[in-house]
Amino acid sequence: MELKAIGKRLLSSAEEDLELAKQSKRNKLLNKLTSYQLAYDDQEFILRDELRAVRLMLELTKAELILNEHNIDHTIVIFGSSRTPSPESANALLDKANIALRKSPNNEAVLKKRNHALQQIKHAEYYTQARNLSKLITHKSMLSETPLYIITGGGPGIMEAANLGASDVGGKSIGLNIVLPHEQMPNRYITPELCFQFHYFAIRKMHFLMRARALVVFPGGYGTLDELFDALTLLQTDKIKPLPILMFGKTYWGKIINFEALIAEGMIANSDLELFKFVNTIDEAWAIISQFIEDQIC
Numbered sequence: 001m002e003l004k005a006i007g008k009r010l011l012s013s014a015e016e017d018l019e020l021a022k023q024s025k026r027n028k029l030l031n032k033l034t035s036y037q038l039a040y041d042d043q044e045f046i047l048r049d050e051l052r053a054v055r056l057m058l059e060l061t062k063a064e065l066i067l068n069e070h071n072i073d074h075t076i077v078i079f080g081s082s083r084t085p086s087p088e089s090a091n092a093l094l095d096k097a098n099i100a101l102r103k104s105p106n107n108e109a110v111l112k113k114r115n116h117a118l119q120q121i122k123h124a125e126y127y128t129q130a131r132n133l134s135k136l137i138t139h140k141s142m143l144s145e146t147p148l149y150i151i152t153g154g155g156p157g158i159m160e161a162a163n164l165g166a167s168d169v170g171g172k173s174i175g176l177n178i179v180l181p182h183e184q185m186p187n188r189y190i191t192p193e194l195c196f197q198f199h200y201f202a203i204r205k206m207h208f209l210m211r212a213r214a215l216v217v218f219p220g221g222y223g224t225l226d227e228l229f230d231a232l233t234l235l236q237t238d239k240i241k242p243l244p245i246l247m248f249g250k251t252y253w254g255k256i257i258n259f260e261a262l263i264a265e266g267m268i269a270n271s272d273l274e275l276f277k278f279v280n281t282i283d284e285a286w287a288i289i290s291q292f293i294e295d296q297i298c
Contacts (some may be wrong), residue, residue, distance in 0.1 A: 014040060039159075059203045060281070063196050067174070069209070070194065075151040075174065075211040076137050076289065078130060079227045080218030080248075090124035119235045126218050126249065127161040133216065133282040134165025134173070137289065142171060144211025146293060148213065149174055153204075154186045156216045163189035176204050205230055211295070214244040214289045216279075219252040235275045236268075244288050248290060250278035 006291040012020075017042055038275040039045060046055065073111045085093070094165035097114040104110045134150045141148035150166045152159035154175025157200035178198045185193050198204040206217075209231065217228050228247070234240040247253045279285045 012040075015080055017126045029035060039115050044205070056203060059198060059200055060206065063176075063198075064210075066194070066196075067207075068174075072147075072149050072172075072174070073211060074146060074213045074293075075149050077208050077212050077215045078134060078150060078152050078158065078162040078218065079215065079220065080126065080130060081220035081224055082153075082155045082159060082160075083221070084123050084127050084130075084157040084161070084219070085120050086127050086161070087124045089296035090117070090120040093120055099247060105112060116221040123219070126158060129217075129248065129282055130158045130218055131165040131168070134162040134287055135168045136165075136282055138166040138171035138173070139169045140255050140286070142169070148293070149194075149209075149241065151176065151189075151208065153177070153223075154190055154267075155184050156187055158220065160187035161191060163187055166191075176207055178204055209234070209240060212243060213293060216248055216285055218248045219256075225256075232275055234270075236272055244292050245276040246279045246285050247276055248285065249281055250280055253278065 003063040018038060019035045021038055021041070034042060037045070045051065057195040061140065093116070094117040097110070097117040100107075100110045101114050137148055138150060149172055150162050153163045154163075154177035159175070163175060164187075172191040172194060173189070174196070175186050176188045176196050176198060177184060186197075196207075198207075198269075205227065208227070213233055215228075217224060223234060231240075231245055235245070237240065259268070259273060263270060263273075277288060279288070
């Protein structure tokens, strides 16, 4: 006797039951009672403090599933300040400061603004380097059998530059935004279907590292330092496998972090300096990244 094909699913899906519940006349009579709502459709219930573990799992799983669906296995993480301006913005700021200075050459506040504008011109070079590095990585990756995807925090500054670099050559890139009291909008260069939003910093940082094949850390402040030291700690304690951590801009980092003092105080070992490398050019960075990837494949 020939068996007829049957559907894959014997039980109704959560989506199907949700639709039935909405259509049910009995449901309409009881819809004011939160106890009668399906648990996964009850936002007030999902947001209770006791459900934090569930929300953590959801936040980890959602991005994981989407990245898997897009076959994203290898990422290059680019960290850096959200305050780093584009060259266009920095030049506009300097032009404005110069106009003000011509009008009030001895005004202390105006002189201070011009000095700030000059500093921004210097920082804008990091924007250009982040963009060009991302462009190079994405272009090289598109020609290889091991795709590498740029992943950033999804905001402005260095993050924007890196996502822009991937977009310049028609590549996909990822942005992991986070909800903050002061609104941070995703930059417009992230591939839309790979633009995520997080509530938990911890889960966001996990996603930075779960597929990472290298980290490039451009100059930044508290947030960048947090991301850098989180990765260094995981490497130091063997909680993650070795990968390149490249600190872009040796002069900047030499002023900001005194690693030699940490060694002198006995807080880190000499060998801990081997957990990262300073780089000053995109060619240096790519040489290290590409060699690491090649070694991993072999």
